[in-house]
Amino acid sequence: MRKPDPCVLVIFGASGDLTARKLIPALYEMRATGALPEKFKVLGVSRREKTDDAWRTELAVSVQQHAKRWDPVRWAEFAKCIHYFAGDAAQTAMYPGLQDRLRQFDESDGTKGNRLFYLSVGPELYESIVQRIEDAALVTEGKRWCSITPTERSWQRIIIEKPFGSDEKSAASLNRSLGRVFEEEDIYRIDHYLGKEVVQAMLVLRFANTIFEPVWNHRYIDHVQITATETVGVGNRTAFFDSTGAIRDMIQSHLLQIFAFVAMEPPTGMTAEDIRAEKIKTVRALRHTSPDDVATHAVLGQYAKGASEAAFVDLPGVAKGSTTETYAAIKLHVDNWRWAGTPFYFRTGKSMAKKRTEIVVQFKPPAANLFGGIPHTSGGVTGNRLVIEIAPAERTRLRFESKVPGTPMRISSIEMSADFDKQFGVEALEAYGPLLVDAMRGDQSLYKHRIEVESGWAAVMPFLDISSAGIRKSIASNYAPGSWGPAAADELMARDGRTWHNDE
Ligand SMILES: NC(=O)c1ccc[n+]([C@@H]2O[C@H](COP(=O)([O-])OP(=O)(O)OC[C@H]3O[C@@H](n4cnc5c(N)ncnc54)[C@H](OP(=O)(O)O)[C@@H]3O)[C@@H](O)[C@H]2O)c1
Incomplete structure (x- = not known):
């Protein structure tokens, strides 16, 4: 690399x-992997x-707590x-001094005018900081880069944290503000889920094997579930969460990115342009649910009082009578040739039965069931299932049917499982590290394009805007903490003849 x-x-x-x-x-x-410049x-x-020095001392405490391995000598070297x-x-007023400091680095440390700005501040500051960066002429390439030869130019890039807007309109506005200062190729909209090994491994699983791609479509796949649940409640982030909700916090951002990797067409190559072109097409193909369908395509919820935590609506910081969802299940259709008729179910929630992030690809049952009269340990042949677990374990499991040894003949579902840690004996890196290095290398493969973000917002807006008033009306305390969410979410699946992948 x-x-x-x-x-x-x-x-x-x-x-x-x-x-x-x-x-x-x-x-x-x-730094320990040698990947930094x-x-x-x-x-x-x-x-x-x-x-x-004071900042380094603060950070040393945090690194001891949060890095995988602590080595004081290695830290002392890095802290320099x-x-x-x-x-x-x-x-x-701040920027001339900042500019001087940056120039000093260029002179004393050979950083060559290359800057990677990271906006790790509240989203209300994004646009004003971008404008200040422009006013201070900290972007020396931007729109002007084509006037000098590539070898001479220094680069300036910017990483933007989530939330990227709070709806389709605000995301578009932020994109315009960024676009006035930086080229799209220098804008890095980060989603740390894309730094997770298993999400990237999806590309390899799908496109480096021949057995998956021929069946990866509506003819063989019944439906896909993308789930991210947590056992904890909203904790002390009540005001933030009350103004955000589960759809904005999880589905619009992380789960739609995972979806893009699951549903995209094979890229023509492995460049960022190739990969992002396919992701854009896929997210754009998400159907915009009509207001009439919102009630049958989504279930929202708020967790009730538990043994040790108050109900969401009673938490300090949550507005009285809040209709912000701590749970959301949404069914989306993809209007393209590959996925026509195969729904994608997205589900996320706080205070749920298990902490789990996974992709479940449920295949259709065989076209003809030859084994209808043969006993099956779990009721019958149901179709293969590929479960790609992202958290807490990084694991891929494939369920298939097998004959139970002996007579009389019996069938049972069994699983093949590939565990990342065990298989490769390497611990996955913290997702932010590889993403930061990608941005320093100018590789946008795992960063979101402007159109993806706006298309993602467009797909979830019916579940956030006025169309969702009906499904928000009576969500207060409609699921018990430690459960799998509101009963209505099971009914949503039951109406489609399906069930959530919960306890298996
Ligand atoms: N924390 C996470 O795990 C996480 C995860 C995903 C996304 N994000 C996103 O990342 C961003 C940062 O999150 P955070 O949790 O780190 O927030 P945070 O703890 O509130 O930190 C933001 C910092 O920005 C500084 N700041 C505020 N106004 C400033 C200004 N005008 N000029 C310079 N510095 C200013 C503050 O320090 P001073 O008071 O010293 O200025 C503050 O400590 C947010 O957009 C958040 O949504 C965070």
Whole structure:
């Protein structure tokens, strides 16, 4: 893999949770793999005053807690590249000083004018920081790059955290603000789910094997379930969650990205352009559910009071009578040749029975059942099932039918299972690390394109806008904590003659 160019990673929001818990531990781990550039600096920017040393000391505590392995000598070496700059990123006054500091790095450390800006601040600051970056002329290539030869140019890229907008309109507005300053090829909309091994492994599973692709379509696949559930409630993020909800927080962002990898056509190559072109087409093919169908295509819920946690609606910070969903199950159709008639079910929830992120590909039963009269240990032949587990384990399981040894003849479903950790003996890296290195290398394969984001929003808007008023009306405490969600979600599946993949 090509080593990234020398660069400075400028993290806006350096004092925050994401920087301490995810970004710096991930970079520390990536240094050990040798994937970071030789000439590399991290410059953290936040308002509160602190010195480089004070920030390094804070980060050391966090890295000890959150990195996989702690080695004080390795940390001391890595910490030398970490620096801090105090200032208000929403104000122009800060930028000349920031520019000077960056130039110093170029001179003393050979970072060559290459900047990777990371917006790890609240979303309300995204547009103003982008504008300040432009005003301060920190983007020296941008629209002007074609006027100089590629070898001479230094690059400036920007990583934007989620949430990327709160609906289709605000996402489009943010895209326009970014597009006025950066080229699309320099805009990195991050989704850490795409840094997870199993999501990337989906490409290999589908396109490096011959046995899956011929049956990966509506003729053989009955339906697909994409689930991400948590056992914990909303914790102390009540106000944030009440203004966001499960659809925005999980389905629009992470689950639609997983969907794109499951449903896309084979790319013509492995470049970012090839992969993103296919993902865009796939997300654009999601049908926009009509207002009349919203009630039959979605179930929303809020968890009730449990033994140790209050009901969502009673939590401090949650608006009285809130109709924000802590659970959502949504059925979407894909209007293209491959998937016509094969629904995709998306499900996410807080305070659920199990913590689980998985993709379930349920194949149709055989066209002719020769074994109707033969006893089956679980009732009958139901069709193969491929379960791709992303969390807590990274595992792929294939269920198929087998004869039980002995007589008389009996059939049972059995499973083949491939466990990533056991199979390869390597621990998966924290998702942020490889994604950061990709951005330094200019590889956007695992980052979202503008059109994907806007198309994703368009597909879920009927479940968020006024069309969803009916399904939001009586969701208060409609599922018990520790359950698999509201009974209506089982009914949604039962109407389609299907069941959720829950306890198996
Ligand atoms: N935390 C996660 O696990 C996570 C996961 C996914 C996405 N995200 C997204 O990542 C972003 C950051 O999340 P977070 O949890 O790290 O938030 P956070 O803990 O609130 O940190 C944001 C930091 O930004 C700094 N800040 C605020 N206003 C600023 C300004 N005008 N100029 C410079 N710095 C400013 C603050 O430090 P000062 O007070 O010192 O300025 C604050 O510590 C959010 O958009 C969030 O949605 C976070």
